[in-house]
Amino acid sequence: MKKTLILLSTLLVLPMTAHAHSVLESSTPAEGSIVDEALEQVVLDFSAGIEQGSDMTMTMDGTAVDFSEVAVMEDQLIGTPAQELEDGSYVVEYDVLSQDGHPIQGSLAFELQAGEEEAATEEPAEEATQEEQAEEATEATEATDDQEAEEAEAAESEETEASDMEQASSGEPEAPSEDAGSSLTLIIAGIAIILLIAAVVLMRRKR
Known part of the structure; x- marks a missing residue:
């Protein structure tokens, strides 16, 4: 009977010990x-x-x-x-x-190795910053080019208007000069003398 109790006690204690370990x-x-x-x-x-x-x-x-x-x-x-x-x-x-x-x-x-991941994270950020700076520089250059183009176009427009005004001024009829008037008078006088001479000759022939 005692052996049986000791055996049962041992069987109960061993699982508890194994579980606690x-x-x-x-x-x-x-x-x-x-x-x-x-x-x-x-x-x-x-x-x-x-x-x-x-x-x-x-x-x-x-x-x-x-x-x-x-x-x-x-x-x-x-x-x-x-x-x-x-x-x-x-x-x-x-x-x-x-x-x-x-x-x-x-x-x-x-x-x-956490530092390698941080470095890999920082590199794309630096690349993104460089790309942003490049884009800003490109936009500034394009804005300058546009402004220069507008100024050149405005200057060209002003030159064209000035040229048109000069052409319009040069195309107006000039007033007849005094020399032209004198020549016309001499021609008329010559014609009148010739007509007078012709009339005299005709009158003599009729006589």
């Missing part, structure tokens, strides 16, 4: 991942609840990185970096106490 299920960032955006927190997810006093540390290329806070949230261990993380290779080491009192230790590594 916690292991790391996932993390953010994931093991071996490459992060291409700013990282604000490191989150470790465990299979069961963990106790207060659990902790994590982090290094970047062998240099320690400080956390402003490492908090236990049921089955999560969350670390908040004290400063913005620089690009590089990071290693996170954790020392966790599971609910059954069993310590869990381990580490994970990831790569941060």
Whole structure:
């Protein structure tokens, strides 16, 4: 009877112990991942609840990185970096106490390359600014060309009007000069003398 009770107790205790024993299920960032955006927190997810006093540390290329806070949230261990993380290779080491009192230790590594994304974002912005400047310069040049064309057209129009006025002035009939009047008088006088001589000759023949 005693053996039976001991066996039943053992069977009941073992599942509870196995259930309480916690292991790391996932993390953010994931093991071996490459992060291409700013990282604000490191989150470790465990299979069961963990106790207060659990902790994590982090290094970047062998240099320690400080956390402003490492908090236990049921089955999560969350670390908040004290400063913005620089690009590089990071290693996170954790020392966790599971609910059954069993310590869990381990580490994970990831790569941060957020700076490359920022540079890629800035380059199109710079190109867009250069394109805007080129467009503004082109518009200014076109406006100057239009203004010069308008001024040239106005000057040409004024020259044409002046030329038309000169042609109209030169086309008016000129008043007869005194020389022309004198020549006409001499011609009339000559004709009259010739007619007079002819009349005299005719009168003599009749006689």
